Amino acid sequence: MAVGFGFAAPADNDFTGGSSESAKAQELVKQHFPERRGSSLTLAVQAAAGVTAPGVQSREEALTAQLARAPHITSVHSPYSTPGQISRDGTIAFATLQSDTNPLPSSEVKQLIDETRAAGGGGVEFALGGADVVGAETPYGGASDAIGALAAMLVILIAFGSLLAMGLTMVAALFGILSGLALTFLLGYVFPAPSFSPIVATLLGLGVGIDYALFIVTRYREALAAGNDPEQAVVVAISRAGRSVLFAGATVVIAMLGLFVVQQRLLNATAVAASVTVLMTMVAAVTLLPALLGFAGRGIDRFKLPFLGRTGSRSPLAERWARVIQHRPVTGLVVGASVMVLLTLPAFSMRLSFEDNSTEPHDTSGYASHRILSTGFGAGFDAPFVVVAQLPAGQAGAVLAPLTSAVGSTPGVAAVTPAQTSADGRAALFVAYPTTAHQDAATPRLLHTLRSQVVPPFTADTGVTVHIGGPTAGDADFAAQVADRLPYLIAAVIGLALVLLLALVRSVAIALKAAVMTLLSVGASFGVLVMIVQWGWGNELLGFPTTAPITAWVPLFIFPILFGLSTDYEVFLVSRIREEYDTGHPTREAVARGLGRTARVITAAAAIMVTVFLSVLATPDIAVKEFGLGLAVAVFLDATLVRMVLVPAIMELLGSVNWWLPRWLDRVLPHV
Structure with missing residues (x-):
């Protein structure tokens, strides 16, 4: 860990790479205008x-x-x-x-x-x-990491009521997180990652690491209460809860690696960083934690606090609630699904962009600069398009004047600067200022108009190559790439996760149900983000200084992370239901007993996740706030409405179909 933290690779925040128009424009600028390579x-x-x-x-x-x-x-x-x-x-x-x-x-x-x-x-x-001012005034991370860890410790303490049990859980989780982060910092030399990569990895590692340790310690305490000696209790905890941890962790890793379908190098690097951190927390949960439990023995509940925690994990209230839903499954299904669908509807109006000076807190220098310049030069001053032309020798004058005039006379363009020719005479550039701001929906539409209608007549059969770039164009290109690739990401993650779920629960219906429920949770999370961030419903109360589109990378990470986390709860719940079913209980009884025996730990795990994710509201960066809020909303809905209403209702309606598995598939799938 010392090597990783001491020799961390520098961050890379350049999202414009690849084959986009803005990337090609940037490459021309680097080639012909070396004095403009810096920020x-x-x-x-x-x-x-x-x-x-x-x-x-x-x-x-x-x-x-x-x-x-x-x-x-x-x-x-x-x-x-x-x-x-x-x-x-x-x-x-x-x-x-x-x-x-x-x-x-x-x-x-x-x-x-x-x-x-x-x-x-x-x-x-x-x-x-400027962009560097945004990065300096609203840095990623900070005190929010400590706030999240302290909040998680409080939740565990309430759940266990024991300082030792809480301490062992946190030690295992933090060791996995720190070792994972150290490794990702070294991997940054091979996979250069953006500045937000460590906080994504930390938030995910903190959430799943504590959850995994919580699952295992809970099962260990339960085994001790059932009369097992400490060594047998460790075996029971690792063979039951540990198996769920391995599958849940593998699902999170696979879900994160699904980001490779987006084909964006910095997102690939962040996916690797998050996956490595999750992997290390998973390894710590099934190796370091059992060793710590061996030392603790029957003293796991030592330093017990009065009035807090229970040794047993069974929740009679949750079991009674499951039976209520089972008596009225159609009502539960209709009400639960209706709420999730209503929350999802705003997601269809989601717009994507990146934060800029206009989205900074109003007491910052960056926002003051935006306010002053917008007043003096128009809203589009912060959203310039850099038009770069690669010219045949000796044709600069014949091309630049009409091109500059055509761009300047396009509706939506406020002004253009005089063209600047490179020292070698082979390229020229000028800046076009829109009448609308960076975050305005009209600005990317104007970019599309310039590229598809205004520029082509000057490049057809002329030998001239023209690209439009700059920060605003780069953000628009990245947002468009996200929108194009998101369906592939969803398909890849769901497909790979279904294979893992099928192998674990050996049920087609339950695996498909898990995928559908996760999609509902993701949709509801996106819908809530749109209502708060884009529409401004309560945004100032949550620390969002203004309305703005959703930051482009946020949905890409929320989906695979949430799919993995949702699978955590699904695996832990359904594997316990399967245990009850395999011991001879009918499906209805197995569902009620399984929910009753996992509700308390799932509630504690979800509370940890929600508090960890909401802790980032303390950070000044808008994108990280969106990321944490979206995940917190999704986890809350998944652990309450989905697990406590939709899952028992659907399983009651499906009956024996819950456990249907074709014989050919049973032969193909590995037995766990």
């Missing part, structure tokens, strides 16, 4: 007296001179020497700062932000904006 920052200036007033201009020039001395800043374009950088009313202007690296180190960006803030006052406001 850029924008310094916004607002002064009621006018930015050309002598006192204001001298302060702005002093600040840009100070910022230009930063280690990685290579050039500064002042509004007083570059046309088009002062608003029409003269009260707002901007300067651009170019760097030689992408991204800029976060510590350097924070220093630049501090210097910018300190220069303001006296009727003049300065604000620094």
Whole structure:
């Protein structure tokens, strides 16, 4: 672990790679405009007296001179020497700062932000904006990880009522998480991963790691209460709950690796990081934890707290509730399914994008920059399209003027900058500013219009190649790729998970039911996200500063993670029902007894998951908030409405069909 944390690979947040139009534009820029390879920052200036007033201009020039001395800043374009950088009313202007690296180190960006803030006052406001500012002001992770761990410890303590049982559970889980993260940091040299990769791996590892340890410790305590000696109790716990952990963990790993169908290298890297972390928590649960239980012996309940926890795992209330649903299965099915479908409906209006300065908290420099520049230059100033043309020798003049004019006269384009030709004369670029903002649905539609209607006449049979890129175009291309690939991801994950479920529960109906229930939970989760993030229903109460589309990578990760977590609960519940059925109980009795014996631990596991996932609402990053909220909603619905209503109702209606398995399939599937 020391090697992994001490020599972690650097993060890679460039999502524009591949064969998209924005990726091709970026490649042309790198080839022909080497001075623009790094990232850029924008310094916004607002002064009621006018930015050309002598006192204001001298302060702005002093600040840009100070910022230009930063280690990685290579050039500064002042509004007083570059046309088009002062608003029409003269009260707002901007300067651009170019760097030689992408991204800029976060510590350097924070220093630049501090210097910018300190220069303001006296009727003049300065604000620094750009993608690197978003990363520096709203970092991933932070205190939310500790909050999640502490909340999980409290839930386990309530469930077990024993400090020792809680401590052993947390030790096994945290050892698996830390070893998994250390390994993923080293794998980052082979699979470069984005900045959000560690928090995805940590959240998933924290949730499943504690759950897996919880399942095994619960079964161990139950075996001790049944009269087994400690060694036999460990055997029972690992052979029963441990088997469920192995299958559940394998399902989560397979579900995460399903992200490879998206064919995006950074998402592949994040899938590897999350899978490795889950794998290590699973290994710790079935190796380290049994050893710890061997040391604890019958003292597992030592340091017991009064009025908390019970040794037995049976819940008479849950068993009685299951029998209520079994007496009215149609009502339970209709009501439960109706709620899930109603929550799912908003998901069909989901839009995808990426966070930018406009979605930052309103007290940040990035948001202030967005506010100032939108006021002075229009909403689309933060959403520029970089038009890059690769030109035949000697044809720059014949092509650039009409192309620039055609783009500038397109409805929805507010302005275009003068074209800039590369030093070798083989490429040129200019910037087109939309009239709409980065997060506006009209902006990607304008991009599509430019690419499909405006540009083609200039490239047909002319030898000219034109690509439209830039951050806004890159986000739109990635969102489109997600929308195209998501159905393949769903099909791959469900197909692989069904094979595992069939091998474990040996039932076609139960495996298919699990897939359908998970899809309902995912749909409901997406619907709630749309209502809160896009529509703004209670968004400020949950820390979302404004309405915005859903961050493009969030649905991609919520689906496989939730499918794996839902399978955890399904495996633990159904395997216990199968045990009861195999001992001679009829299906109705087996379902009631199985639910009664797993309800308490599933409730505790779900409570841990929900508290861990909701803890990220403390982080300033909007995408991570969405990720945690979506998973928390889905897990809550899965552990309550699905497990307590829909599952007993469906199994009651199916009757003996629950255990149907064709003979040919029985011969093919491995016996566990």
